[in-house]
Amino acid sequence: MKIAIIGAGLGGLVFGAYAAKDGHEVLIFDKNNKPGGVVALLEHEGYKFEQGPLLLGDMLEGEPVYELLKEFGITLETQRADRDIIMPDYDMVKDDEYKGPYWRREKLKELFPESKKGIDEYYRFYDDMMELRYISTLPDSMMKKLRLAIAFLKVKKYANMTAEELSMHFFKNKKIATLFTGIFADFCADPNEVQGLGIAFTNFETAFDKRIPLEKNGKKYYPGFCFITGGCQKLPEALANYIETHNGITKYNTIVEKVKIENGKACGVYLQDGSEIEADMVVGCGSGKDFFENAVGLDNLDDTYRKILREYRPMEAVFMLHLGVDYDPMQYMKSSLYYCYGMYDLHSATENLRKGKYHGGKDGYLIFVPSYHAPEFAPEGKHCVTIYTVAPDQLCDGTWEEKKREYADELIKLAEKQLPDLSKHITGMKIMTAEDYRTYTHMRKSSFGGVVPIWNQQNPPHVTPVRSLYFVGQQSENAGGVGAVMLGAKAAYEKAFKK
Ligand SMILES: Cc1cc2nc3c(=O)[nH]c(=O)nc-3n(C[C@H](O)[C@H](O)[C@H](O)COP(=O)(O)OP(=O)(O)OC[C@H]3O[C@@H](n4cnc5c(N)ncnc54)[C@H](O)[C@@H]3O)c2cc1C
Structure with missing residues (x-):
């Protein structure tokens, strides 16, 4: 079977790899000059930067993406990695001396003695969720079903709470609650919109200290996070x-304009240069709204699919600074990734983002040092630093092109709290705005990570109402992310070929 795949991001590539493995004729088109979409490296004035992902989940030995890659004989060298969090008036930065898997719990109790009971209650909930998660990774059997049901009973009482309700139930204190729910603001989600149980999965303790063992009782139990060497x-x-x-x-520098549809079946693609390619199956990716409105045509869909497209909410954009520096930023950081929050009001932060009001970094930003794991990304004696923050795709006052230099200076100034004298050590800078990402990812509205993980929201499904047309990638998965996109594309392939 001949399969035309639009986009050589991870979604398209995983679908393509399975198809090639099964002997299908695969043809992948991408507008950029190399594979990877937002995971392709950005090269600028002798430095290399990660455009997108910082920490990756599911990639360590035995984890789902590792196993997926093994099916193609691919094993990539990885380094376990972690992140620290800076809150407006306290921090959760690890000590040099390892203080055990629950050091964050103990530190929180020291900082907030009045919330001790709730903090302990949260960590019991966390342990129960980890047990549930572990059981779900075991091979299917009747025993597994039974164990899952028993484990679920322990957390059932929390199942109807939103992230906001659950965090306030435990902590009764916004300062602690925001430590656990701040990540939703990064996804452009209000904690009131997200299912509470998800908190355990966006706050794996192993993400905050790579020294925490992933094994329990001799078995791989917790997920780990890594950087690919x-x-x-x-x-x-x-x-x-x-x-x-x-x-x-693989055809790069090639834009697909339209999907060819005859009698309700996808049967090829039209390229921007006017040529037509016949295919037995077509796979799309990128922005669901753009792909179905422009390349497919809403008339070819049914009411259910059109409703999903109208209602689902993709994330907003990012404002990103890639800096070459002539000093070692790791002299000031305990991990290569810092999440710095500037407020405790996640509702206003999300609301403003959706209204197009950029916070100038005051609501929060991230600092990442890719050259810590990959010294070869920077010339000898230099380092790479990426500072970025979530930002509206469209500004309510002006354009990104007009404002980017002013906003870059603001962000650098804020980051000097963590990296003293940063501005005096900058030797190169590449600014990436929503406008740049729109062009790069072929989206009318830049959306950095995928879909806002709103409870009960439906994302555009892999299987579309057009026969032989499938949809993969970040906007088919909740909250996107490398692991979810790759596993989602595998699931889409299995649906396409009824495996
Ligand atoms: C700033 C940032 C930070 C992130 N951080 C993390 C992280 O820490 N951890 C994590 O797991 N994930 C992270 N992600 C998310 C993750 O990288 C993405 O969800 C995932 O890589 C998206 O893969 P994709 O295949 O859906 O899309 P993309 O990577 O966008 O690839 C789609 C490709 O298809 C091309 N294309 C689309 N339409 C057409 C067309 N009509 N013709 C030709 N080409 C077309 C695009 O140009 C693009 O190259 C981050 C993303 C960004 C941007």
Whole structure:
């Protein structure tokens, strides 16, 4: 079967790799000059930067993406990694001396002795959720079903709470609650919109200290986080290479304009240069709204699919500074990634973002040092620093092009709280705005990570009402992310071929 895939991001590549493995004729088109979409490395004035992902989940040995890659004979070298959090008036930065898997719980109790009971209650909930998660990773059996049901009973009482309700139930204190729910603001979600149980999965303790063992009672129990040695680009390169060595063709610098549909079935694509490519199956990705409105045509869908497209909410954009520096930022940081929050009011932060009001970094930002894991990304004696924050796709006052220099200076000034004298050590800078990402990802509205994880929201499904047309990628998965996109594309392939 001939399969035309639009987009060589991780979604398209994983679908393509499975198809190539099964002997199908794969043809992948991408508007950029290399594979990877937002995980491709950005090169600027002798420095290399991760455009998108910082920490990756599901990639360590035995984890789902590791196992997925193994099916193609791909094993990538990874380094366990973690992050620290700075709150407006306290921090959760690890000590040099390892203080055990629950050091954050103990530190919180020291900082907030009046909330001791709630903090302990939260960590019991966390342990119960980890047990539930662990059981879900075991092979299917009647015993597994029974164990899952018993484990679920322990957390059932929280199942109807939102993230806001659950965090306030435990902590009764916004300062602690925001430590656990701040990540939802990064996803452009108000904690009132997100299911509470999700808090345990967005706050794996192993994400905050890579020294925490992933094993319990001799078994792999907790998920770990990592950086791919040599950068995330290694991942799409390996998949593209697999496709090419299995008779697939990757065509870069090529834009697909439309999907060819006849009698309710996808049967090829039209390229921007006017040429037409016949295919037995077509796979799309990117922005669901753009893809179905422009390339497919809403008339070819049914009411259910059109309703989903109208109602689902993609995340907003990012404002990103990639800096070359001539000093070592790690002299001031305990991990290569800091999440710095500037407020405790996540409702206003999300609301403003949706209204197009940029916070100038005051609501929060991230600092990442890719050259810590990959010294070869920077010239000898130099380092790479990325500072970024979530930002509206469209500003309510002005354009990103007009404002970007002023906003860059503001963000650098704020980051000097963590990296003293940063502005005096900058040797190179590349600013990435929503406008740049729109062009790069071929989206009318830039959306950095996928879909806002709103409770009960439906995302555009992999299987579309057009026969032989499938949809993969960040906007088909809640909250997107490398692992979710790759596993989602695998699931889409299995649905397409009824495996
Ligand atoms: C700033 C940022 C930070 C992130 N941080 C993390 C993180 O820490 N951890 C994590 O797991 N994930 C993170 N992510 C998310 C993760 O990287 C993405 O969800 C995932 O890589 C998206 O893959 P994709 O295949 O859906 O899309 P993309 O990577 O966007 O790839 C789609 C490709 O298709 C091309 N394309 C689309 N339409 C057409 C067309 N019609 N013709 C030709 N080409 C087309 C696009 O140009 C693009 O190259 C981050 C993303 C960003 C941007």
